[in-house]
Amino acid sequence: MPNYIHGYISEEQERLLSQAGTLASLIYPWIDFSQSKNLLEIGSGVGAQSKLLLELYPELELTCVEIEASQIEKAKTNLASFFDRKITFVQQDAQQLSLDKTFDSAFICWVLEHLSQPLKVLKGAFSHLNPGGVIYLTEVFNSSFHFFPEFQGLADYYEAFNEYQRQNGGHPDVGLQLGNLLHQAGFIEIKLHHGGFHLDQSQPQPLALMCDYWKSLMKSAAEGMKEIGLISDLDLNQMEKDLDQLKTERNAVFFYQFVQAKAVRKQ
Numbered sequence: 001m002p003n004y005i006h007g008y009i010s011e012e013q014e015r016l017l018s019q020a021g022t023l024a025s026l027i028y029p030w031i032d033f034s035q036s037k038n039l040l041e042i043g044s045g046v047g048a049q050s051k052l053l054l055e056l057y058p059e060l061e062l063t064c065v066e067i068e069a070s071q072i073e074k075a076k077t078n079l080a081s082f083f084d085r086k087i088t089f090v091q092q093d094a095q096q097l098s099l100d101k102t103f104d105s106a107f108i109c110w111v112l113e114h115l116s117q118p119l120k121v122l123k124g125a126f127s128h129l130n131p132g133g134v135i136y137l138t139e140v141f142n143s144s145f146h147f148f149p150e151f152q153g154l155a156d157y158y159e160a161f162n163e164y165q166r167q168n169g170g171h172p173d174v175g176l177q178l179g180n181l182l183h184q185a186g187f188i189e190i191k192l193h194h195g196g197f198h199l200d201q202s203q204p205q206p207l208a209l210m211c212d213y214w215k216s217l218m219k220s221a222a223e224g225m226k227e228i229g230l231i232s233d234l235d236l237n238q239m240e241k242d243l244d245q246l247k248t249e250r251n252a253v254f255f256y257q258f259v260q261a262k263a264v265r266k267q
């Protein structure tokens with residue numbers, strides 16, 4: 001999969017695990033698979049969300065669809081402790097989903113942003129859900145990122161990061177479109193929810209943790225961005241310095257919103 005902006009080196013595979021842990025308390029309270037037996041996870045990566053789903057729902061059977069073989073290999077290792085659970089891995093492009101069974105639920109997290117045809121993925125999910133089946137999405141809304149005070153290096157790097165994703169066919173604000181996309185794919189009972197963080201010096205520890213998490217997220221695309229001249233090593237260093245500085249600023253603010261959606265396949 002040549003156009004995936006984060007790449008597949010082992011540092012990135014570890015980042016996905018740590019990301020899922022950092023954001024779990026924000027993502028999972030709005031999601032409910034307690035009525036599900038049979039879940040389809042699309043873009044399952046190294047199994048970081050799969051692990052949380054299996055822990056939260058001990059009865060769940062899980063089918064993981066992922067395009068990249070090395071992610072599936074890592075996911076198998078990461079999920080090895082669930083040896084007594086029914087987990088199926090399928091290496092497939094989610095934009096051409098074709099599975100030999102249907103599901104009562106589906107889950108997609110931080111995937112549609114990377115795809116040139118997110119609607120195709122949702123149409124594929126729709127056709128693989130049983131009537132009455134439920135889907136939950138969690139996706140980025142990168143234009144919502146605001147920080148204070150102004151740091152030009154961080155602002156420029158962030159713009160380049162989003163531009164890099166667009167150049168690779170992705171959608172850094174796909175979260176805003178989730179309702180439209182679900183509607184166009186045929187889903188009903190569409191509900192949207194905004195999650196995220198609004199951190200400042202009243203919560204210095206979460207602020208510092210988020211700045212560190214953001215550094216690793218931004219850095220994950222650095223090699224590809226450098227290759228095509230979108231950033232230099234200096235820009236990378238400045239972005240890291242700015243985020244370190246942000247942690248210590250008296251009036252620091254870090255604000256970001258992602259979007260979640262729930263929808264149902266008509267009976």
Ligand SMILES: C[S@@+](CC[C@H](N)C(=O)[O-])C[C@H]1O[C@@H](n2cnc3c(N)ncnc32)[C@H](O)[C@@H]1O
Nearest residue numbers: 016043044045048049066067068093094109110
């Ligand atoms: C940012 S990761 C998120 C992984 C997982 N959902 C999580 O939150 O940890 C996106 C994953 O989507 C996969 N992916 C990208 N394009 C895909 C496609 N067309 N079909 C299936 N998976 C795809 C990537 O290989 C990557 O593992």
